[in-house]
Amino acid sequence: MFSRAYKTWVTLPPLVWVAAFLVLPYALMFAYSFWSVSAAGSLRHTWNFANYGQLLGREVYRQTLLRSAWIAARVMLFAVLLSYPLAYLLSFHTRKGKDLLYQLVIIPLWVSYLVRAYAWKTILGTDGVLNTSLQYLHITTHPLHFLLYSPFAVVLTLTHIYTPFAFLPVYAAMEHIPRNLIEASHDLGASALQTFWRVIVPLSMPGVVAGATFAFVLSFGDFLAPLLLGGPSGVMISNIVVSLFGAAYNWPLGAAISFCMLALVIALLWLSERLEKRWAWS
Amino acid sequence: MGLVMTQNDWNRGRIALAVYAALLFAFLYLPVLVLVVYSCNGQGVGGFPPHNFTLRWYSLLFQDDAIWRSVGNSIVVALASVLIGLALGIPAALALDRASFPGKRAFRRLVLLPLVLPGIITGLSLLMLFREADVKLSLATVILGHGTALISVATTEVYASLQRLERVQEEASLDLGANYWQTFWRITFPHMRLSIIAAALLIFTLSIDEIAVSFFLIGRENTLPLEIWGRLRRGITPEINAISTIIFVFSLLTILAWYRLRIRGKGETEPFQAAEPLP
Numbered sequence A: 001m002f003s004r005a006y007k008t009w010v011t012l013p014p015l016v017w018v019a020a021f022l023v024l025p026y027a028l029m030f031a032y033s034f035w036s037v038s039a040a041g042s043l044r045h046t047w048n049f050a051n052y053g054q055l056l057g058r059e060v061y062r063q064t065l066l067r068s069a070w071i072a073a074r075v076m077l078f079a080v081l082l083s084y085p086l087a088y089l090l091s092f093h094t095r096k097g098k099d100l101l102y103q104l105v106i107i108p109l110w111v112s113y114l115v116r117a118y119a120w121k122t123i124l125g126t127d128g129v130l131n132t133s134l135q136y137l138h139i140t141t142h143p144l145h146f147l148l149y150s151p152f153a154v155v156l157t158l159t160h161i162y163t164p165f166a167f168l169p170v171y172a173a174m175e176h177i178p179r180n181l182i183e184a185s186h187d188l189g190a191s192a193l194q195t196f197w198r199v200i201v202p203l204s205m206p207g208v209v210a211g212a213t214f215a216f217v218l219s220f221g222d223f224l225a226p227l228l229l230g231g232p233s234g235v236m237i238s239n240i241v242v243s244l245f246g247a248a249y250n251w252p253l254g255a256a257i258s259f260c261m262l263a264l265v266i267a268l269l270w271l272s273e274r275l276e277k278r279w280a281w282s
Numbered sequence B: 001m002g003l004v005m006t007q008n009d010w011n012r013g014r015i016a017l018a019v020y021a022a023l024l025f026a027f028l029y030l031p032v033l034v035l036v037v038y039s040c041n042g043q044g045v046g047g048f049p050p051h052n053f054t055l056r057w058y059s060l061l062f063q064d065d066a067i068w069r070s071v072g073n074s075i076v077v078a079l080a081s082v083l084i085g086l087a088l089g090i091p092a093a094l095a096l097d098r099a100s101f102p103g104k105r106a107f108r109r110l111v112l113l114p115l116v117l118p119g120i121i122t123g124l125s126l127l128m129l130f131r132e133a134d135v136k137l138s139l140a141t142v143i144l145g146h147g148t149a150l151i152s153v154a155t156t157e158v159y160a161s162l163q164r165l166e167r168v169q170e171e172a173s174l175d176l177g178a179n180y181w182q183t184f185w186r187i188t189f190p191h192m193r194l195s196i197i198a199a200a201l202l203i204f205t206l207s208i209d210e211i212a213v214s215f216f217l218i219g220r221e222n223t224l225p226l227e228i229w230g231r232l233r234r235g236i237t238p239e240i241n242a243i244s245t246i247i248f249v250f251s252l253l254t255i256l257a258w259y260r261l262r263i264r265g266k267g268e269t270e271p272f273q274a275a276e277p278l279p
Helices: A004-032 A050-057 A059-093 A098-110 A113-124 A129-136 A151-175 A179-187 A192-220 A224-230 A237-245 A251-279 B007-038 B056-062 B065-098 B104-116 B119-132 B139-163 B167-175 B180-209 B212-217 B224-234 B238-265
Strands: none
Touching: A004 A251, A004 B065, A004 B104, A004 B119, A004 B139, A050 A059, A050 A251, A059 A098, A059 A151, A059 A192, A059 A237, A059 B007, A098 A151, A098 B007, A098 B238, A113 A129, A113 A151, A113 A224, A113 B007, A113 B224, A113 B238, A151 A192, A151 A224, A151 B007, A179 A192, A192 A251, A192 B104, A224 A237, A237 A251, A237 B119, A251 B119, B007 B238, B056 B238, B065 B104, B065 B139, B065 B180, B065 B224, B104 B139, B119 B139, B119 B212, B139 B180, B139 B212, B167 B180, B180 B238, B212 B224, B224 B238
8 A cells, every 4th residue: 555655765764774884884894804904003905814824723712702602691690590580470460550660660670780880889899898898897807809800790780780681581471371270270280380491481582592592692702891990801702802892902903702602692582592592482 | 319309309309499599589680789779879889778768879970961961862862862873673584574686695794793692793793994084073973883783683573573563465556556655664664663672671671781892993082871871980870870760760660661562562572673693
């Protein structure tokens, strides 16, 4: 019923914009990753795989990549494990105040990322809130130094940031489970525990996969929390990219690393979509 | 205890869950609480218990020109991002709802990608584009970055509302002799209005807080998060707690407004659909 002109007018502008500001930049990033920088610091448009060779060959890149994946994996695990019981409680065992509790989970999502990371810094520092509280209560006599500037601080902060993120799809998946399935399970003699493991857990898996993917992907590429709280032992792959684009001045190598990250993220999104579809019912 | 739970076990389970929920909320809100409390602490950022209640940090903040300049910049960036996001997000939603074109699925995924991509990738890829095109970094480049990354927010919000619009209304309007333009303004637009306002609020809030993309695209003028970032690296003062508390209150108010619109607009769909995975 809509004319050709109508369809063209609504389709063309966004299509052109996306091509210019998303597709072109990604393509450019890919092209950069094959170029190099001369000793004088100018960009050489010669094509070779040297950057990818360095990425695979140099110990520091491999190690940092592994560390980033390990930090992101822990954040993913904690975010899902922390949010799952809450989603279950809210979806199946709360009647009064359900909306309010839901809002309470969402609100921290809207507190500025930077502000939350900063707050953790003031909590975990040597003279921070946690250390001084512990000493005030005579639990410790000296400040604990491992709290700040460590992978622990990064994992804690990112878990705090991405737990509400993981909660949303898990909760949405649980809300979509038809309640008569639960009743049927009870009627057929299953206990509450059995119903939980055999009905609710399998049917909420698509939400878990979506939440886990968010938490992993977003924390894997983070560079601000490690800069602020990670210290030398908490350096992540994006921090290396930032320095390559800054002081180290090797954009092509930085582009090669970023492009690998982009490819990894897209692969993960594709995988999680497949899993969600497989585990989806109906 | 066998596999069958007694009523008693069941109640205990529920109590355990409730205690767990309380602890999790404490974890989620602890940093916010610390921020607010220490923004009024005379002794600086750390130290327990806090003492010497003061509003000194707030008064210092109100005399701090650099901060207010950056607040102004952030507002300009956010408003411009809202314009870009809506100007492209609404047509994109209409296109996805009613046009068919080659690469439609790919287009849909591409639009949504920046929301689930670490900001560093969006920021760096645009940085390379601007360098190749010889564009000087400024607030304008930040606006292009935010606008592009947040198109999807408008697209998902508006698309959801279009799915609920009954096509017969538009058909009737066209049959009765109205042209597409009139039909759009009299039928389609009023139907999308709430979702457009909601999308605008959401884009505004997300842009105001954004730091990862801005980090790479900023020129001389700072946005508020980057101004705070610069200060954090020099050392921390409760002034930052004070500005953070103010930002928190503002985001809270915007979100409340957004949520009320959301409820008025419909009721059945959960908020924050924008964060759902690629369809």
